[in-house]
Amino acid sequence: MATMDLTNEVIRLRAELEKVSTERDMLLCEVSNLRRELELSDLKNLNDDRGACLVGPWRRSARHKRSEGLARVLPFG
DSSP states (O other), rough: HHHHHHHHHHHHHHHHHHHHHHHHHHHHHHHHHHHHHHHHHHHHHHHHHHHHHHHHHHHHHHHHHHHHHHHHHSSSO
């Protein structure tokens, strides 16, 4: 009788191990997908930052010119 109990316990534990292993594999896959999405997002942000650096000085200088023009027109202080 004890041998039968042990055999059933081994079968139950193997089934539970299979279930846990499958869940682990799914979670590892999800982590991998999330890492890939994060890397792609970082690359997109780098490209956006590069574009802003290339265009940024002209935009800032145009704003700066406008504010200088306002300073000449509007008396402050």
